[in-house]
Amino acid sequence: MTTTPASPALMNSVFTTEDKEKFRTLRITHLAAKFEELIIDESNDHLTPEQIFLAAVDDALDQRRVKNIQKLLLAAQLPIMRASIAEIHYQEGRNITPARMARYAAHDWANETANLLITSPTGGGKTYIACAIAVAACHNEHKVFYTRMDELARRLVIARGDGIAHQALLNRLSDADLLIIDDFLTVGIDPEAANDLFAILANREHRAATMIASQTGPAYWASALPDRIAADSIVNRLANNARTINLGDIDMRRHQGEQTRAAPGYWE
Template structure:
């Protein structure tokens, strides 16, 4: 079989996974009836699947989701939530980098918007898209800190501008610094007509205009977000309370 020298060659060619899988397959008696070509192509398919899985894992880690196990398959479709399996399948399969239409997820606190945003973002990663998740207060803090380093600040703005799907959670739940608002305007202006932004918020566009510190900038920011957007209104169901009640109903629960 392959020697250590052979494996060094495979690593140099960056086909180590392919060679390892091929060696496993040809030593498996279950494959004795297959032609060499069939074994080789099976090894190629397996190596490609492994490479894709590693890329997806890397994309999910880079996005920094607060709920990295969120899944469209696990979404609660209780009546009154404003989401359906068909609609979510569309979001899960969506080609974000080819459609600059934004997505606004609106619900009161506890409505499950963070889970939903993470599930959609993870599905985007699984489809090969780059995603960045940020809570609004954390993002504003990062932008303000980055201003002390001109190069680092521009790098952050570029990253936010160019990621396939930018997710901003808890949008304007707390106030925002005028300088951070200016940076947000720059990012959204750069993304307009090119790439989509997903906003998850307890409030809607009318409130955003009033909450942003500069009225002119506020009109421009909200206009860019809201006038080219799909909307998911999750209704009034408190998913945190629902999950807590379900946990209390379990036989093993104690307090």
């Protein structure tokens, strides 16, 4: 009877089944597997056991970081998951430069809590830039939460019927390293949603950064919010000492449409 020879990895296995069960209990299965892989590899014979072990540790940490980044990206709920600082267009009049955007990409949102206001008329590319900064923040392992203003108001209304769910939503919005509110006050919000927004921003003040993307600016926000006192407090918290990106009047949707139609092979 012919038998299939065992693979070299199985023949030279360093760890027993009992060992591997211990690794699962300690949640270091990947570390142990990588260590075993490196030990068996004859090209590593010149390395000391300590060097091989540290190489396995580095690999395990890299894998854990990749998984954490993927988890953060999913939790952020970004509408443009593939947005990238490297793909931003820097036409004259957009008031942004590669150096400036690189600083936002590397920004420590957990410790540098200044807000960021991005403004332009519709089609200016606010959402793409907000998502590109958010993707970079997730790669730097910051907790990001994205929402449009109308969606936020709707979620707050739904959650309001359940005190626990409502508080959980407020906590999540308050605790993100970077909270992004897109299409800010494009449509109006009711007084209760404005009160919730005040509570969220009050909780975040001096401890977490908020990014606002809007077609309008602070002067309009103050007049559009339903309660004058709450409006002054909300705008003050958002705008005072905030960084700003004013993207000018370039319509990026039109620009990209023209580029698409001018590309070789385009048809319609």
